[in-house]
Amino acid sequence: MKIGLLTSGGDCPGLNAVIRGAVLKGVISHDAEFVGFRWGWRGVVEGDFMPLVRHDVRGLSKQGGTILGSSRTNPYEGAGGGPEAIQRTLDENGIDAIIAIGGEGTLTAARRLHDEGGINIVGVPKTIDNDLAATDYSFGFDTAVEIATEAIDRLRTTAESHGRCMVLEVMGRHVGWIALHSGMAGGAHAILIPEQPQSIEQICEWVESVRDRGRAPLVVVAEGFHLDTMEEAHSHKGLDAFNRPRLGGIAEQLAPMIEARTGIESRDTVLGHIQRGGAPSAYDRVLATRLGMAAVEAAYDGAWGSMVALRGTDIEVVSIAEATGGLNTVPQERYDEARILFG
Amino acid sequence: MKIGLLTSGGDCPGLNAVIRGAVLKGVISHDAEFVGFRWGWRGVVEGDFMPLVRHDVRGLSKQGGTILGSSRTNPYEGAGGGPEAIQRTLDENGIDAIIAIGGEGTLTAARRLHDEGGINIVGVPKTIDNDLAATDYSFGFDTAVEIATEAIDRLRTTAESHGRCMVLEVMGRHVGWIALHSGMAGGAHAILIPEQPQSIEQICEWVESVRDRGRAPLVVVAEGFHLDTMEEAHSHKGLDAFNRPRLGGIAEQLAPMIEARTGIESRDTVLGHIQRGGAPSAYDRVLATRLGMAAVEAAYDGAWGSMVALRGTDIEVVSIAEATGGLNTVPQERYDEARILFG
Amino acid sequence: MKIGLLTSGGDCPGLNAVIRGAVLKGVISHDAEFVGFRWGWRGVVEGDFMPLVRHDVRGLSKQGGTILGSSRTNPYEGAGGGPEAIQRTLDENGIDAIIAIGGEGTLTAARRLHDEGGINIVGVPKTIDNDLAATDYSFGFDTAVEIATEAIDRLRTTAESHGRCMVLEVMGRHVGWIALHSGMAGGAHAILIPEQPQSIEQICEWVESVRDRGRAPLVVVAEGFHLDTMEEAHSHKGLDAFNRPRLGGIAEQLAPMIEARTGIESRDTVLGHIQRGGAPSAYDRVLATRLGMAAVEAAYDGAWGSMVALRGTDIEVVSIAEATGGLNTVPQERYDEARILFG
């Protein structure tokens, strides 16, 4: 079999380990042949790819990013896209199947390409935010949590030295997993996530209770969190939207609000892209390698239109529909569990 | 409720996070009172303990080791032990229950103390080797894998620079989980585990095939691995047993055997105690914190004689019998999965 | 002798190691007594201090921040300050001397207090930016460079995966040492420092030349850098000053300017407080410990009004005037050396 690999969407530690796992498994167990499409779906639509032999994936498990490049190109958008164009690329180059490594958008597209276009596709879930259902965890998430936790450890000592409140913004546009886990690991005094809007009054109550115990408050906030006092939030957001076209911003809003209300000097830090770059943790390397290997096995089993996923300690083959059917949000009981430690 | 905590057996990153999780959960949710028994069961038998209030657990989630101390004392051994002595300590000090954090031995003893002595006990599984059944993973394991993987990353560059074979010995007396995961994460060319004896011929075949591809072979071996060519192993072991009373030793045996047979200069490294010390990974901090909190909840639910465990993404209350009924060995399919990447 | 220690100004990894080194050296070699003034000069002026015995400094060498707290209080400002108030605090509490650990402001104040007020003071240079003359390096700097370098390593893989330009802002208000060293260590394609204003045209030329070689450009910029095309800079700064009261900001300005001119998608990351928190590097622990010990020795030698400093591999006693006489800027030849690697 000749298989084309692609990585799509925001990069994530472990992408290269998936590629390496897939190529080694395919070459060694099945004598498969591989190509790598460049820059995600764009490479498929444009027929831009490179051969991937065993030597090319050497040492990749510890390497961050993706050697194939990635983009947010949607295979259905633009003039040249769609199932026909993709099938043409495959046919013209004798490629039998695609292993698509990507998030919600990529997996949804993969499913349509299979269902509507009959294209042989297996999906590998990629989400640093851990927002895909149908898999317990996805690679990249553990590394991001580790990096955010290390940042909290560092911020804590500087906070205590100056009696300041620190507000750390981590990734998490729609779900708060990175904030929840890093906040628990780092002993944060408040964890603010998109699933659980809070009022500024509640946040300040937590912050003040920490100060009253003689400590420096540490707040971890997911980028997608919003205050539930809408007016307040809006007036700040309005200002923000106009002048600051960058992602994030919630920590920049919260720090001065906390300082104004509590009188505690407050500072914000936005972790940003550091969370998604660099060498994956051992956990993510193992998970990504196993997913890559399993995706090839699924291809050889003809499980087209399916996706590999972590369930407990096993890698299983599941339907893409399961993964894309809804966001993997932080359940109420997990937030309640963490909330006991606040304040 | 007044709860006594103890940590028993070899230490493990995350013990302090369990203690912190339990104390915070108990104090905040239930207004519980806590004491910490010193040096494991010894403290229970001898009535040696210290009060544990909220302030005492501050900042503990990132601290390695155990503030309570640990030992391998068995509560049933010696003159002063047994259920009566333990019950006496509890009665005399108004302690209602014990949360025992320990491995197979501790959990077995906990179960007997509950079953035979009617003592109120909840167990928390602790095993850096990941050898307990009934929990998907235990805290400390992820940290150990991370440290072993970092060692592999470091050894690889020195191996390649000199064209040497490196043999790294990691923990794992009865099961090979640390070797399996770190070997997969680090891209080892052979992973040797207690569950899968191999002949020296097979090992050298893997090593030579790596050399023939122009690379420096990297072998990860669990301390409990043994060769299946018994004579060979014995003759070496005989020598070893006489002169070297230290733990480990398999890497020291293998390196010269590999060098003698393949002609490839070989070196061994024994990671040893470094794997069990120091700050836990974020993964282990979250797991340990959740287990500590859940153990207190189990105590308030009166789930005596049970144990908290990780299942998928949930913490569940299970019977201790499940955990101590058999070793959590590496299944054949997991070894086969990894073995594809050898050689 | 009874010595009072204080830490003043922004915190810095290694402050606690200085404290530990001073206390251990004093207690063991001279049977000295120590107190720690809380929150910098404020503690001296207000007579707020705590005893420091050997036990209090246990394990401190690896701990970030300062157990004494810090503030930017100037001993000469406010109603209660000045040499008389300070001498009164010392006299009333039988304190013979002060070891003041701080930056330019603290050392200048220390010198005045000694010269004008006859107070027994020894200074220890503290500057994470490495901007003090008279010492080759100061503790905290190495840790900050290490953290910034790790960030560059991480940003590089995500930059390459998306073909983006990354702009990383590091500390350095008046001097560019952190940017220079981390940029060299991380292989940055442009290093922008306060000492060397550059035009946006020059920066974009470097960025484009990197892109033309098929790579993702990585720019490291010190927070105090400014463009030498003044109009451009001003028009952006005007906007900025109005809406964004936070520190930093140069990276946020540069990224969109680079993107607009080169067409290369550009992202900024501001490292911020992470650079100054957390465990010091081994280098900084050794340096800080030695400085703390040497400061006590200087006190016992009666070298009042002087400061300890690193010269080559030695710790020497120098005049405070030397350190505060001028900024330790990046010399032209060091920038030229690094600049060869740009573009």
Added chain:
Amino acid sequence: MKIGLLTSGGDCPGLNAVIRGAVLKGVISHDAEFVGFRWGWRGVVEGDFMPLVRHDVRGLSKQGGTILGSSRTNPYEGAGGGPEAIQRTLDENGIDAIIAIGGEGTLTAARRLHDEGGINIVGVPKTIDNDLAATDYSFGFDTAVEIATEAIDRLRTTAESHGRCMVLEVMGRHVGWIALHSGMAGGAHAILIPEQPQSIEQICEWVESVRDRGRAPLVVVAEGFHLDTMEEAHSHKGLDAFNRPRLGGIAEQLAPMIEARTGIESRDTVLGHIQRGGAPSAYDRVLATRLGMAAVEAAYDGAWGSMVALRGTDIEVVSIAEATGGLNTVPQERYDEARILFG
């Protein structure tokens, strides 16, 4: 100019950064051409080399080991060696000069080849042990100290949890710099170095004094340390020499001796090759890059037979004789300084 680079002797973090610095400097500033000799002097004698262009050194500053390979081949040994063979390789391939990166042996050979054979050579000092005179520090040393310090941090928590004495063996065959710096950074209770033989009685006195203060003793020992009670050492060494052909061994001797005399359970850990592998610290990357660049500059200045070295904050060109004239041992005052913190 066409310059041949070689790396010789044990590998060391930073070798690749030297290579990268040299090639970039040469190509960009002087339009130089480079080749890399494989496996140290062996490549020069045998004419085994590869071209090194700008692209080949991309990303090398953070990569451990040496892409050229290394060996302990002496250019004067064997049938084919000597200045004539080397000059022949140079002449036949149009190579004008050699930059030799290596330790005492390599630099001595380089000097002879220049003095006796008139070969154009510039040396770059490489010693992870920091045992070369004429340079304040050499690259690799800081990384090794960092790794050893992290090991001490980890060992401490496990030691305290079990009330054990830990003996950590670090590199340092003839000089104790790694032990001295990591021991100071990690807060070791005894530092044992080749320059300062101690009796087992003295070591046990330090260990017991730590235990008496309620702490777990931590001993750092350089591999080249020897007891000054010769009989004791010999009787153990005799046994050792026979059965254990591996490097190191002093920690394995000391731990049981300490346990036998003090009654404190003692464990040894040998760091071994981990200290010399993997990514260099930022400090070492900067130093190595600067040395590589300076070596090329020295070549273009015709400073044959000289060596580049760190002096304070500057890279200077010095005579090789200076570096090879004597070991850079730990001076008495540095040991005395550290010794105050023992026990």
